[in-house]
Amino acid sequence: MNNTNTKESSVIPPRWRIRLHIWLGVTLTLPLTLIALSGAGLAFAREFERVLAPDLWTVSAVGEGQGMNLNSVMEHVHRWRPHDQLLSLNMPERPQDTVMATVKGPEGKVFELFIDPYRKILVGERPAHHDAVYWLGSIHRSLSRGPIGAVLVALSSIGVILLFLLGQWYRRGHRNQQGSEPVVSVHRRLVYLAAWVWLICASTGLFAQITDQSLNSFAPPDSRLFASVPGDALSCTGAQVDMIWWQTDGRSLVRCTAPGSFGPFGTRYSNGAQDAISLSFEDWLAAVHTGSVMGIGGRAIWFWSVVLLPVTLLSGLLLGYKRWRPRSVAVPSNPK
Template identity: 55%
Template sequence: MSRLQQPATKARPTWVFRLHVWLGALLLIPVTLVALSGVGLAFAREFERVLAPDLWTVSALGEAQTLTPAETLQFIHHARPEDRLLRLEMPDRPQDTIVATVRDSQGQAQELFIDPYRQRIVGQRAADTDPVYWLGQFHRSLSLGLPGRILVVLSSLGVILLFLSGRLWRRRRMDGRTVALHPRLVAIAAGLWLICAGTGVLAVFAGDSFNPLQPPSQALFQPTQDLTGICDAQQVDLIWWRADGTALARCVAPGSVGPFGRSYRSGPRESAGLSAGDWLAALHTGAIFGIGGRVLWFWGVLLLPFAMLAGLLASRGRARRAARKPDMTRHQMIELGDTKA
């Protein structure tokens, strides 16, 4: 019995298929840009250590004494007395530099890279040239301001609708042929796409920022105190300052993974745990599982534009085969579920 002579199966709504195809065509470019900037943002620091080692790395051989946060603060005030300290990023590894963000006398934000062993500034650059800064802007709004931000939100919602429409239309193949590339990619990475899109939209509506250059909670700031021992037995990760002199430190417990073991301290105030926005950011970036989670998210998100392109090519292939078969309508082609695409 030929395929055309097989018993008719339950008709499927062709509008769902058309919606799925049109969503894929409309979202391919903006979603690709958001996905690429997101994966670049997740590993921006690792890329910079390779591309700009003169700024990010120093020799730690034979060196035992390193600058503490309090000593770093004194060093910056002595070396740049006219600058106002905005942010201090302590090293993740022994060979990393300390990164201090300051506002100079001309009102420009500058990043200073400090050798923690030899107590000297090894380089500096404008803060707005930091890849985390401009990649973050591009990822959140495609550098288009409010219209771009709206486009990113609509694209994230469109990804969710794209997945739902695909699931609604998809059905089991009757002839047992090999499934095409597009559904295979979707089956592998759809969960990660939905997590990234969903957490991103929630953060926008909740007013939470995933920008690591900004402090996570304005309410936690307290008057500046001596930074000596501010994180107790934990390690100082980041310290932010506001114009009124209040400060906030993010502390990391030794051996912790992702956001686990992180807390905030501001002077003598008791340690405060992470907020809902912090957990949203950890899910959005994969940091909840540490470096392994970020790697998994990296490859999973990269599959998104490939899956969308594979789906569009498959749809185009179906349309061409339908044109070569005048005895079959496009609706029949869709209903038969041609798997040759």
């Protein structure tokens, strides 16, 4: 009997592990929730934009004939805004998408122009990044800015890894226990379902923070890739133009996407001087961080897994509260 009790007690982990797990979850709930939800919104920024501002992002492509080519788009932008500098062109992903041109005026203000590629008209414009989706994304990026932001992101990323390891450590100590509370079951199943995505996002985000690499796929890549080429020479051989960036000195760079490709596979850069420039390590790191390495399916898995992180944290807090809340003690009545 004593041997049995000793064997059972030996597999029960020390209480400090679960206490550390709970207090770590309490400390990281708010920053991890902000990072997770803003990152999920940023990863699907274009899809959310199509829902929130359909008048700017979508047009009717039925019976409109041939769309505008790249040179025609550039010509119309210069015609509408002759004194503005063209910074980038975001070409349509789908036939019903508009072309988005980003321009900078003489006074330094940046605007986004939305162009109907079939009717060759300007359907709308707005100040750059003047939308709820970018506001959500700016929160995600601002969390990592400056020394305080760098420490916050680093500690949050390390905290996710520690939460997982401590939770698994504690679970091993209770593997022989029969049955569990409903909250415990929900918490564990959520961890089993999405913890691997959290670990990938935390590891890649921490690595990018340490090495000072940008994970924003809409930002211009390495400036050393830009080259000075005529406007009519900007093209993608055997592929379609995805995005074009211009620097203040007039140098440009094109991002090309091969038909039928997904994620970073089939994507490359072109600067006129060199037809095909492979993606950098930073591009692949961003693709893994956002799940786009597996295409739209991977991004969807990443999105829902990241959204589940705050739910898992809240269920863990509820579990910790139920475990450590003061229990009422029944006072025996005095016999008469």
